[in-house]
Amino acid sequence: MLARKILLARPTDGAARFAQLPPEPAVIPSLWRANKIFAILRVAVLCGLALPVLAQDEELQLAVRRNFGYGGGSQIQGNFRMEILDPPPLASVTFKIDDMVVATVTEPPFRIDFETDDYPLGWHELTAIGQTPDGQALNSNVRRFEFVSAEAGWAAARAIMIPLFSVVGVAILFGVGIQLWTSLSGGKSSLPLGAPRKYGLLGGTICPKCSRPFSIHWWGFNAVGGKFDRCDHCGKWSFVRWASREKLAEAEAAELAMAQPETPVAEMSAEEKLRRQLDESRFDNP
Numbered sequence: 001m002l003a004r005k006i007l008l009a010r011p012t013d014g015a016a017r018f019a020q021l022p023p024e025p026a027v028i029p030s031l032w033r034a035n036k037i038f039a040i041l042r043v044a045v046l047c048g049l050a051l052p053v054l055a056q057d058e059e060l061q062l063a064v065r066r067n068f069g070y071g072g073g074s075q076i077q078g079n080f081r082m083e084i085l086d087p088p089p090l091a092s093v094t095f096k097i098d099d100m101v102v103a104t105v106t107e108p109p110f111r112i113d114f115e116t117d118d119y120p121l122g123w124h125e126l127t128a129i130g131q132t133p134d135g136q137a138l139n140s141n142v143r144r145f146e147f148v149s150a151e152a153g154w155a156a157a158r159a160i161m162i163p164l165f166s167v168v169g170v171a172i173l174f175g176v177g178i179q180l181w182t183s184l185s186g187g188k189s190s191l192p193l194g195a196p197r198k199y200g201l202l203g204g205t206i207c208p209k210c211s212r213p214f215s216i217h218w219w220g221f222n223a224v225g226g227k228f229d230r231c232d233h234c235g236k237w238s239f240v241r242w243a244s245r246e247k248l249a250e251a252e253a254a255e256l257a258m259a260q261p262e263t264p265v266a267e268m269s270a271e272e273k274l275r276r277q278l279d280e281s282r283f284d285n286p
Contacts (some may be wrong), residue, residue, distance in 0.1 A: 009268075060093070062128050062140035063086040067113060070153030072160075075146045076116055077153035082126060083111035084140065090130045097124050118148040191233070193255040205240040206249050207231035213251040216242065 055112075063085050069078010082102070093110040095102045097119060103112045109117050124147055128140040147161070148156075190195060193212075202216040205227075212233040220229035226241040 006261055011178075042277040060087060060128055060130050060138050060140035062126065063144050064126060064145065069116070070148070070150075070157055072153075072156050073145065075148050075156065077148045077150055077272055078117075079113060079115055081113050083109065083113055083126065084128060084130065087130065089133060089136070090138075091133050093127050093128050093130045097126055117150070121147050121149060157202075174266055196252075199248065203242050205229070205235070205243045206247065206251050207234060207240070208238050209236045211251065212255060213243065213248045216240070 061084065063083050065077075065081045065083065066076070066081040067081055069080065070076065071078075071080075084090075084093055087108065087110055090108075090110065092104055092106045094104045095112050095201060097114070102114055105112060111126075114150070124145060126143040130138040130140070131139065142264060171182065197213075197215070199213075199215045202218060204213050205214050206213050210233050212231070214232040216227060217229055220226075220227045226239055228237060229240050230237050
């Protein structure tokens with residue numbers, strides 16, 4: 001720091017002389033830094049003491065789930081459930097809709113069911129307050145929903161489901177139409193005789209025209225005591241009945257016999273033909 005200078009005159013010598021007073025004491029920089037560090041440490045200690053208090057003000061996780069009814073985003077209607085997920089040790093939980101207490105649960109699971117029709121239509125806040133065994137109160141998150149009427153819920157559901165079902169129905173009809181057209185167009189199965197096969201959920205039957213077993217089709221025409229169905233092998237329509245597994249196995253074995261070539265009959269020689277003629281002539285009348 002700059003030293004302060006003061007002019008002093010000596011009366012003895014008559015000459016103006018200057019004398020310099022000693023400098024002011026300087027502020028030590030290290031002491032200033034120490035004060036600053038002490039202030040920071042004091043704030044840190046105060047914050048550290050406050051951390052446990054803040055940690056105790058934790059929130060309970062409140063979930064709202066549908067049991068039955070309509071739920072479209074923030075709009076709900078019907079029977080719903082309020083539930084505390086993964087709760088800490090609690091002595092009780094009080095569930096509230098707005099400022100109205102719905103119920104107080106004193107043992108886990110901490111949940112209650114409610115009907116939206118029991119409350120006025122419009123926006124509502126759903127909350128819960130938990131009490132720990134040592135008397136501390138824990139607040140839950142706030143869930144906001146709009147309670148709508150049953151008519152509004154059904155109208156919203158129809159607005160969603162009708163277009164969805166229409167698209168799905170068209171896709172199903174298109175697939176069924178292609179399969180039915182392929183089956184009814186007269187195409188025949190290329191399954192070899194006696195080959196193993198599966199008959200599906202409806203079982204199998206035996207074609208009265210070609211005697212080969214085939215699977216009963218769901219698109220066949222139902223009739224009293226049977227079904228009017230088309231054979232996969234010969235392509236002909238017939239009235240058929242469900243056949244047991246034993247009958248189907250017999251028909252498959254018969255197919256194997258049909259697949260085997262017949263043994264050719266050897267042609268008789270001239271000598272054998274002559275001997276046969278002589279034998280047959282014995283029985284002729286003279």
